[in-house]
Amino acid sequence: MRPTIRNAIISGIVFGLIVILMDLIGLFETLSDILAGFIFDKPTEQTLLASLVFILVLMGMWAGARGAQPLESSTRYKERLGALTAGFTTGLIVAVFVIIIGAINAQGIDMRKYLAQMSPDSIEFFLFGKPPLTAALIYILLFTAAGLAGGLVSLLLGRGRLSRGYEKLRTQLLTSWETTSLARRINQFTYTQQVVYGVLVVLALALPFTLGQYWNFTLGTVGIYVLMGLGINIVVGLAGLLDLGYVAFFAVGAYTVGLLTSPQQLSMFQISFWPAAILGIIIAAITGIILGIPVLRLRGDYLAIVTLGFGEIIRILIRSDLLSDYLGGPQGIRDISGPSLFGVSLTSDRAYMIMIILSILLAIFVTIRFQESRVGRSWIAMREDETVAQAMGINTYTSKLMAFAVGAAFAGLGGVLFASRNQYIGPEDANLLVSINVLAVVIVGGMGSIPGVFVGAFVLKGLPEILRQLQDYRILAFGALLVVFMIVRPEGLWPSKRRRLEMRETDLEEEADSPPIPPGTTPPVSEESLS
Amino acid sequence: MNVTLETRALTKRFGGLVAVSQVDLVIPEKSIASVIGPNGAGKTTFFNCITGFYTPEEGDILFNGTSIVGFTPDRITTLGIARTYQNIRLFPNMSAFENILVGEHPRLKSTWPEAILHTGRQQREEAAALKEARRLLRFVGLTGLGDQLARNLPYGAQRRLEIARALGSSPKLLLLDEPTAGMNMQETAEMIHFIRMLPEEIGITVLLIEHDMRVVMSISDQISVLDYGEKIAEGSPVEIQRNPRVIEAYLGRGAASGLDNTEAEAA
Numbered sequence: 001m002r003p004t005i006r007n008a009i010i011s012g013i014v015f016g017l018i019v020i021l022m023d024l025i026g027l028f029e030t031l032s033d034i035l036a037g038f039i040f041d042k043p044t045e046q047t048l049l050a051s052l053v054f055i056l057v058l059m060g061m062w063a064g065a066r067g068a069q070p071l072e073s074s075t076r077y078k079e080r081l082g083a084l085t086a087g088f089t090t091g092l093i094v095a096v097f098v099i100i101i102g103a104i105n106a107q108g109i110d111m112r113k114y115l116a117q118m119s120p121d122s123i124e125f126f127l128f129g130k131p132p133l134t135a136a137l138i139y140i141l142l143f144t145a146a147g148l149a150g151g152l153v154s155l156l157l158g159r160g161r162l163s164r165g166y167e168k169l170r171t172q173l174l175t176s177w178e179t180t181s182l183a184r185r186i187n188q189f190t191y192t193q194q195v196v197y198g199v200l201v202v203l204a205l206a207l208p209f210t211l212g213q214y215w216n217f218t219l220g221t222v223g224i225y226v227l228m229g230l231g232i233n234i235v236v237g238l239a240g241l242l243d244l245g246y247v248a249f250f251a252v253g254a255y256t257v258g259l260l261t262s263p264q265q266l267s268m269f270q271i272s273f274w275p276a277a278i279l280g281i282i283i284a285a286i287t288g289i290i291l292g293i294p295v296l297r298l299r300g301d302y303l304a305i306v307t308l309g310f311g312e313i314i315r316i317l318i319r320s321d322l323l324s325d326y327l328g329g330p331q332g333i334r335d336i337s338g339p340s341l342f343g344v345s346l347t348s349d350r351a352y353m354i355m356i357i358l359s360i361l362l363a364i365f366v367t368i369r370f371q372e373s374r375v376g377r378s379w380i381a382m383r384e385d386e387t388v389a390q391a392m393g394i395n396t397y398t399s400k401l402m403a404f405a406v407g408a409a410f411a412g413l414g415g416v417l418f419a420s421r422n423q424y425i426g427p428e429d430a431n432l433l434v435s436i437n438v439l440a441v442v443i444v445g446g447m448g449s450i451p452g453v454f455v456g457a458f459v460l461k462g463l464p465e466i467l468r469q470l471q472d473y474r475i476l477a478f479g480a481l482l483v484v485f486m487i488v489r490p491e492g493l494w495p496s497k498r499r500r501l502e503m504r505e506t507d508l509e510e511e512a513d514s515p516p517i518p519p520g521t522t523p524p525v526s527e528e529s530l531s
Numbered sequence: 532m533n534v535t536l537e538t539r540a541l542t543k544r545f546g547g548l549v550a551v552s553q554v555d556l557v558i559p560e561k562s563i564a565s566v567i568g569p570n571g572a573g574k575t576t577f578f579n580c581i582t583g584f585y586t587p588e589e590g591d592i593l594f595n596g597t598s599i600v601g602f603t604p605d606r607i608t609t610l611g612i613a614r615t616y617q618n619i620r621l622f623p624n625m626s627a628f629e630n631i632l633v634g635e636h637p638r639l640k641s642t643w644p645e646a647i648l649h650t651g652r653q654q655r656e657e658a659a660a661l662k663e664a665r666r667l668l669r670f671v672g673l674t675g676l677g678d679q680l681a682r683n684l685p686y687g688a689q690r691r692l693e694i695a696r697a698l699g700s701s702p703k704l705l706l707l708d709e710p711t712a713g714m715n716m717q718e719t720a721e722m723i724h725f726i727r728m729l730p731e732e733i734g735i736t737v738l739l740i741e742h743d744m745r746v747v748m749s750i751s752d753q754i755s756v757l758d759y760g761e762k763i764a765e766g767s768p769v770e771i772q773r774n775p776r777v778i779e780a781y782l783g784r785g786a787a788s789g790l791d792n793t794e795a796e797a798a
Contacts (some may be wrong), residue, residue, distance in 0.1 A: 374646070377629060377633050380622070384623060384624060388616070389633070390604045392605075392633050392700070498625065498626040
């Protein structure tokens with residue numbers, strides 16, 4: 001009995017502290033506001049309170065579910081008791097907190113001096129407008145009940161069944177797709193395959209026409225992140241080179257197009273968008289190689305530190321007074337011109353959305369072609385074991401430079417589109433957080449996985465756009481999400497899958513085609529020895 | 532008799548420690564040669580010098596008559612020397628099939644623009660590479676396991692996959708670092724069988740490091756013994772088994788002298 005209870009009490013303490021922390025930074029008010037606004041048209045006092053209780057109950061249920069975690073030799077009864085204990089402990093801790101802040105508030109001391117979010121109103125709200133002792137009692141009852149409910153729910157669903165269910169569903173979907181006759185036909189006949197891809201491409205390109213200006217702009221931002229995610233996916237996901245200064249290549253692309261098309265600076269060089277865009281991509285790729293050469297021999301942490309420094313150097317150079325005559329210093333570059341085709345200006349959000357989608361399609365195409373060639377294989381081999389990769393005859397120098405160059409070219413393209421769409425680029429668009437965001441996209445989505453980049457970009461860039469009111473807590477949510485993902489799904493939301501090469505090919509080819517097993521070769525490993 | 536590999540007075544030092552000292556070795560084509568010695572005798576360092584991970588301080592390494600000292604590991608592999616590792620070092624998150632494809636890397640010639648454009652040459656080359664990988668998978672007896680991730684394979688299969696990967700580059704010389712380490716009796720017997728047929732079946736030369744004396748004695752044409760970095764003996768399995776210096780290195784002085792007496796008596 002003891003370990004179950006101890007585990008439950010620890011869960012309760014942790015959740016109690018989380019609830020306190022969330023209140024101290026005013027998260028409950030914001031969340032209730034969002035929730036009430038989402039469900040009801042106009043948040044009233046009652047609906048706000050209802051939302052708060054709802055959120056608290058969810059927290060309590062989570063605590064209860066943790067507390068009900070079955071240990072060895074535990075029975076259903078003990079698990080229920082654990083849930084109850086976890087909820088009660090959470091309630092107790094929060095109750096103590098409530099009494100303390102209630103007392104402080106009653107004294108008329110303004111806590112905002114120390115904690116900006118702790119206004120008297122906010123404290124009143126957290127106390128449900130009741131006196132401290134009553135509120136404390138409510139909290140204990142509420143969390144105990146919620147904890148028990150959470151424990152029952154988790155026992156009903158089974159331990160960890162949710163995450164396993166998701167994984168199972170995904171594999172089922174993929175395998176059922178692979179085994180359908182349609183998929184087989186598609187895989188066998190390249191023409192059908194091409195038709196299916198063609199339809200997908202047309203659908204993707206039709207998307208911008210069904211969306212309004214706001215969504216085209218918002219999804220365009222997500223799209224630029226997808227593009228950069230695809231780039232860093234090559235450098236970090238495939239080649240395993242941890243690059244924390246990735247934004248530098250984005251800046252190079254953006255500033256190239258800015259300098260070459262804005263009338264503001266260097267007007268003697270002013271050219272139209274298309275050649276400037278191509279130059280931007282090429283110069284970004286060259287920058288990638290230039291960064292690559294000195295860091296060739298560095299591995300792991302050292303590489304991360306040096307690239308981090310490189311990214312900051314680029315940003316500081318852009319900002320500096322030294323180059324402000326050329327690069328605009330902190331003001332950045334304005335009036336960057338957009339593209340036009342046959343005299344038609346393509347500067348609407350919709351036109352940019354189409355260009356972004358085309359760029360993403362190009363990037364995916366290039367990535368797939370690389371992955372299926374010796375170049376891509378050498379990247380993955382390098383990620384897996386650099387020393388052995390070299391011993392297998394891979395020239396790790398050129399292979400690394402190649403990865404840097406391709407990744408940088410994608411980022412450069414992203415920068416070109418970003419600068420031209422906003423008609424502005426400044427040093428703050430190239431700050432460290434962009435690198436970290438893009439890296440987070442790949443980590444959350446799944447290293448080395450193309451669909452993972454999309455999932456990651458939508459989760460990390462799309463959601464904050466949708467939940468605009470959460471903006472103050474975006475960084476907090478980011479950090480929390482990353483930590484949770486690293487613990488729960490270290491391989492990402494949509495991890496990459498190795499291509500099936502042996503089976504698919506043997507299906508198509510004649511078995512008799514290959515030479516017979518030479519005498520003395522051992523037979524294939526049996527199922528027994530596999531287990 | 533063609534010589535595949537020759538080392539002349541090969542010496543490798545780490546600070547004051549001489550790991551390999553003045554080692555001369557001649558390995559004829561299509562033979563199986565073994566390097567044995569107690570732990571820390573410098574066997575793996577010797578391998579690392581040949582494959583280019585270490586640059587020897589003195590001496591020369593000739594591969595098919597040309598010196599390869601100072602070459603990078605990838606260049607040496609491209610010339611035709613492939614190796615396996617004492618502690619298996621496959622690419623764990625790649626499938627068995629892809630591991631072999633990476634092994635074929637030095638033989639493939641297509642460049643990145645060809646990869647993007649899918650030129651005819653590149654596609655023919657990829658198709659041939661897939662076919663070769665399938666053949667190698669079959670050759671080492673792993674047909675049907677090609678799409679498994681390397682890390683999910685059973686131990687013996689991993690050892691064989693490592694050899695298949697090394698064979699992927701179509702080497703002329705294959706270096707095996709303890710190919711039967713950690714194997715049970717049956718797996719060891721299969722591995723002996725497999726290694727023994729390599730020179731005849733695909734015409735390559737094999738150099739191996741091995742601790743298991745049954746393995747060494749049953750497959751080697753020639754055995755070299757290292758002790759404290761020096762070559763103390765060389766010869767056929769029978770000669771090595773009788774060599775007092777070898778017995779001394781393995782079992783200590785007393786054992787050697789005791790055996791010396793019996794040898795002398797027998798003579």
